[in-house]
Amino acid sequence: MRRSWQNTARIIILSIIMIWLFSYLVPYVWHYRSPTPMVYEADTIRYANATWPRRRIPRLIHQTYRTHDVPAIWNGTVQSVMEKNIGEFQYRRWSDIERDALVEKYEPHFYWNTYVNYPYDVQRIDSFRYVLMFHLGGIYIDMDNGCNRPFRELIATLEALDPDSPHLAAFPGRISFGVENDLIISTAGHPFHRQLISRLHYFNHHFILHFWTVLISTGPIYVSIQERFFSSSQQAVMRLLDPPVFRPIFTRKENGFSW
Numbered sequence: 001m002r003r004s005w006q007n008t009a010r011i012i013i014l015s016i017i018m019i020w021l022f023s024y025l026v027p028y029v030w031h032y033r034s035p036t037p038m039v040y041e042a043d044t045i046r047y048a049n050a051t052w053p054r055r056r057i058p059r060l061i062h063q064t065y066r067t068h069d070v071p072a073i074w075n076g077t078v079q080s081v082m083e084k085n086i087g088e089f090q091y092r093r094w095s096d097i098e099r100d101a102l103v104e105k106y107e108p109h110f111y112w113n114t115y116v117n118y119p120y121d122v123q124r125i126d127s128f129r130y131v132l133m134f135h136l137g138g139i140y141i142d143m144d145n146g147c148n149r150p151f152r153e154l155i156a157t158l159e160a161l162d163p164d165s166p167h168l169a170a171f172p173g174r175i176s177f178g179v180e181n182d183l184i185i186s187t188a189g190h191p192f193h194r195q196l197i198s199r200l201h202y203f204n205h206h207f208i209l210h211f212w213t214v215l216i217s218t219g220p221i222y223v224s225i226q227e228r229f230f231s232s233s234q235q236a237v238m239r240l241l242d243p244p245v246f247r248p249i250f251t252r253k254e255n256g257f258s259w
Helices: 002-031 041-047 072-084 096-106 108-113 121-135 151-161 191-203 210-217 220-228 243-250
Strands: 060-064 090-094 138-141 145-147 167-172 183-186 236-241 251-253
Touching (some): 060 121, 072 145, 096 108, 121 138, 121 183, 121 191, 121 210, 167 243, 191 220, 191 236, 236 243, 243 251
Parallel strands (some): 060 138, 167 236
Antiparallel strands (some): 138 183
């Protein structure tokens, strides 16, 4: 009984430390680093219909679920993604079996040493999207995100903002600080995704609670940390979508937690 109480107290204390760390120290680091280039609503208005930039981002939309059947709760969001982008993009829905096969094919070392050992499936889903974006590129979007405007406009904006860069990537920025990972837009072979993949094994630890473990080991906090250590260059640009650009201009969040 006493040992159980001690373990509970230890978890509470460590949780408080973790919350303090990410509430104060991380924003401090964010403040003193050079800002990441952004995509604002004004940019999308200016470049939404631009046709002159060279195409670099594959016109592919990726989503993933256990099977090819869409859960009823996400029928509306998935349908909106397909309907808003019909004729402009190829659409691919990856099952768990196909997801695992792709990671094993393209990143066998990571697959056998880290991927299969993750305790939570959502960690495999997170890491899969980084492998997917590096090797195939295009757009990854979680199923609980609906589409309000054609992604063609967003991709045209990204390609127009950096017309000479061979590698482009964009993640949603958060209102406070950091990066979301439920929408990813990228050229294939972007160095940032290689960085994400190559450092996943360093973060494969249990961080007290399920929620923290996922966020830090593979999720938005992991991506946010890596983004802080990545410097955009003329050859590889990384941009953040201003929060209103991500949602509600281009996407919307529906009921149902994707993990």
